[in-house]
Amino acid sequence: MTGLDAERLVSLSVDGRRGSGYLLTPELVLTAGHCVGPKGSAVTARAYTRHEGSYDLSEERHTFRVAVRGDEEPDYALLESTADDPFRTARDGPSGEVRLGRLIGEGAIAAQALGFPRSGVEQAGARRLVNPEDVRGRVLPLTGSRREVRRLNLQIRTGSSPLARGASLWSGMSGAALFNEDHLIGVITEDRATIEGRLIALPVSTVFGDDGSAEANAFCWRPAAGRHPSNASRWTPSGRVTRS
Incomplete structure (x- = not known):
């Protein structure tokens, strides 16, 4: 794990x-x-x-x-x-x-995501360098909870990317995995331009498990993929993430 x-x-x-x-x-x-x-x-x-x-x-x-x-x-x-x-x-x-987790409770929890936002792209001579951003913050379970599909709101404490010519410098961060300690809890899907330092994630519990797709x-x-539950415990979404 x-x-x-x-x-x-x-x-x-x-x-x-x-x-x-x-x-x-x-x-x-x-x-x-x-x-x-x-x-x-x-x-x-x-x-x-x-x-x-x-x-x-x-x-x-x-x-x-x-x-x-x-x-x-x-x-x-x-x-x-x-x-x-x-x-x-x-x-x-x-x-x-890779252990999946589902948030329970109402308390904020520490979280981390690693991805490739637009702010990390720089030109070095003829080379175009794409640098990762290590994002740390806290997930706020009660914020934005009334949506058709629940989202996780990550309030960032490691800095925020401003708007540039109308486009967010967080562009490219979408798809990054969101972790709380050793549990994968979400995937980044959008940034909230109207709120400084806010990224939005889709909980993995809406993708996998009893409430998933x-x-x-x-x-x-499917057995052909070699990931049947009988021999693939990495896919068992039994983790529960409580507030820290």
Whole structure:
């Protein structure tokens, strides 16, 4: 079991648009639905890997396809690789379970997300560098709870990106995984431009588990994928996250 793992972070690109994603398994990425195209379409992914004692965004590009995609509500997508273990994570990458969590109670909890917002893009000569942003803050369970599909409001304490020419510098952060300690609790879907330092996430409990998507559950549990509940405890959404 592990918490947020930087080596599971991936940068996604589709037709010039960028987004973030998180490797649930070596061949499966969770992201926001609006970051990708329709079901069956291709997505280019690059991994964030260790390099010479630090981390760097790999120049290797691999193709994933949209296997499951929610509607606008809920805004999520599952991407499946067209090759086995494209980033070689099963051999020399991250290990351990990705444990899902569901928020209970009304108290604020500490949370962390790692993604590739527009504010992290810079030009270095001929190279275009895409830097990650390590976002820390607190999830406010009572804020914005009355919506058709529940959202998690993350109030950031590590800085906020201002608007630039009408577009948020948080653009590209969508699809990032949101963690509370060792539980994956959500996926970033939007920023709230009218409230400084606020990111919005879709709870993973609306994707997986008893209250989740039938299509997402069926896809992940299908025996052909080797992720049947009998041999894939990493997918058991039994975690419960209480207030810290």
